[in-house]
Amino acid sequence: MSATLFSEDLKTNIKKAERMLIGGEWVDSATAETIAVEDPATGAVVASVPAGDARDVDRAVDAARTAFRGRWSRLTPQERGLLLWRLADLIEERAQELAELESLDAGMPIGEARYVDVAFSIDILRYYAGWPTKITGDTIPVSFPTNFGGPYHAYTLREPLGVVGCIVPWNLPLMMAVKKIAPALAAGNTVVVKPAEQTPLSIALLGELVLEAGFPDGVFNYVTGYGETVGAALVEHPDVNKISFTGSGSTGKTIIKASTGNLKRVSLELGGKSPNIIFADADLGKAIPSAALAIFACQGESCVAGSRLYAHRSVFQDVVDGLVEAAESIQLGRGLEATSQMGALISAEHRDRVIGFIDLARSEGAEILTGGTVWGENGYFVEPTVLTNVRPDSRVLREEIFGPVLTIVPFDTEDEVLELANDTHYGLGAAVWTRDLGRAHRMARAIESGQVWINCYQTVDAALPFGGYKQSGWGRETCKESLDEYLELKTVVVGL
Template sequence: MTITEPTVDVTAPIEHTKLLIDGEFVDSLDGSTFDTINPSNGEVITQVALGSAADVDRAVAAARQAFDHGPWPRMKPSERAAALWRLGDLLLADAAEMGRIETLDQGKPYSLATAGDVPSAAGLFHYMSGFATKLEGSVIPISAPGEYHTYTRREALGVVGLIVPWNFPLVITSWKMAPALAAGNTVVLKPAEATPLSALRLGQLCLEAGIPPGVVNVVNGYGPTVGQRLAEHPLVDKVSFTGSTATGRRILDAAKGNLKRVTLELGGKSANIIFPDADIEAAIAGSSAGIFFNAGQACAAASRLYVHDDVYDEVVAGMAEKARQIKVGDGFDPQTEIGPVASLEHFERVSGYLDVGKNEGEVVTGGARIGEKGYFIEPTIFAGAAPDARIVKEEIFGPVVVANRFKDIEEVVAQANDTRYGLASGVWTKDIATAHRTAARLQAGTVWVNSYGVFDPSMPFGGMKESGWGREMGHDVMHDYTDVKTVCVRIDG
């Protein structure tokens, strides 16, 4: 397995590297910057303004002013919807540059960024724009003495803090920003420090789409400073976070001061179950994509594989062959299927799990670094690890899957649910009864049947247990960005 070299000139300068506050790109108050690194070669892409707690304060002040006194929450719903639709269109028109930025900063294949991530983000803004005109209340017939007209209103919360991860920087930002804006909120976005560039370009596109200054603000920086201040800020009404479960707990602690609303989309250790009657070829292909897509850097990745005894050897051999055929390399090479992991810090973390796994299970394939430059890791399959092994219990967040056998549905459901996480799961079977019975018993927010990793703006996504609170996308997400007000009017005297 070799690393392919890029064939595209990617040397054009990055246009936006500062903070976006109140419609202007500005330096941080103390003038600090930090390097953002290309994970394919470990080299500096550019320097980006490094925000501080004081910068969060001025961004929140801008968002507060825009919500309390600006036009955005008071626009006609159709006007707000039109602005979000324009933003989706601008994203599609900007796919080449936005994709270039995403590949430089995160490492994913350029083809995936331009044909996958950018259209997905645009689709979220298009889909969620429709909710601006559909936030409805209801009339309630009450039985209290007297005559009343009683109804509910669904209203925006206010200022929303958005804290997003580095695995799908643009896509997950759109998951949060699109419904927040559709409801009439204003936002302060903290991108991951490893991948700030697409958030800044998105901020520029928001202004071009006609979203007023102060409605969208972007503060780059580190979690313990920028993230902490955003989560604890008394003028922030809600924080939505995607990331690790450990950090999610810190977000909760910080949010306690003003009891702000919190949405958490956290870690996962998702079980993927292949029954003996499954379409084995499809199961092998889908399960391989479920773990190796985006170099395994997906919270819903199919990282625990359970295969029935009757087909175990065939499935594991098939997945190993697919893993060995995957083209790993620089995201700008058209042949690349998966890129590097996104940062040196994460590369070292995943490499540590590879060392642990070699002592806990059999290495079927992979298990090593590729090359000496960049953060490339072989697609890896471990087999036969004990149920309490670290590689079975802990989220690795890399191109690493652990395969184990099962004999019947009772055994595999128990194994699948034996985790503190509950984000996603997969089931492969031709038996419709088995599919529905298994899906009903799995403790996971999403269960894919005869598929894996299918997402759509209309499908709610989120976790059970320690995988989080609340949902992204679909109708359900609007409950997390609005509040219900009851109005009771006496009309009989």
């Protein structure tokens, strides 16, 4: 491993992940087992983190419950908001260190880690830092029954749920964790965070910054381990009041079933197979590079990747040529190298899965215009890949690949492409490129998706609701509406 890339700060921060944070203390796991964390760009093991079990989850939940009933509950809303803002400041001060951890751990280019993952995490925290003082109830006039006493004074309270389990995926791990903990803490809950076993490194540094910011002990806890042990124990725990999960649809369904023991709240941000639609009148100078970014950013390991591109037949070849050129211009390399534009996939297993989809498409007669193979001798790279002539029933067109694989399909009419766009059990993201204002709004209304972008793709903001229709999940993240996922509504009626 190159010494110029493996800085002293990076070594120090990796070391932090060798222990877990429970009740404000850095502790060892109840087991002696560890999980090897790889650099996906090289396949080299860069860290060993504790393989926790249900006993560690019990300790973390107990600490979170104690904090929830203790000092944390006595802080004013303004004090909670100031702590969140202070955490954002500390992340900003350590942004480069966090970006290095994310790049090393998840394989993404350092620029994406710094100016997307870390930067948006800061923005989310500052957004939610303003909300604790604005979580209010209502006064409600009582009209019925008029013949049973009264008058009455009725009002509502919005109260925190208690302990929230945050299960974080391996893509953009810092941002995905912050999207869960920020509204949970703003609402007055405490959290137990379970990072993905592939990408735990940045969450350890986040835990250190939580302590430095001054949060009471036990408000933020994190336990490393496998999904079938730590994740399952967190979901099934009777003292966990809510689970916030981001990941695959199959795991999401398992979580729903496992959460029924105490009927805990569940919010799910699951997969996507997002349509990106380019009409004949679109500005191709903007649409084509945006379509490339929509699928090849983050190695395609994004739930809202624009993996299904539909181009009007009159501009189909121009769009295809532009996307092939864009794909072939991307420089692959280790994420920590400043010149890299696309990094490695998360693991050998996932690389092989992505290649398996490409091989399947090839066997079905799809045309691979560029890419389609493993890149390099080390690590888990897959070339940016563009496919055409894909069968309508092909798994490549219907299932989430979660890699740098783009299918391009021609269409002739608005009705036709709308049917194609909605022919999926996902509904997370979609985009429409057109200069026709009426068509843009018609399509936005008709597409079955949690968010629709017009003449742009994946524009995000902490104030914008993020979530999906159909099997893309339950609930929303970011935005003011997400706070409802972390609050109970209580009605109080007083006879006067």
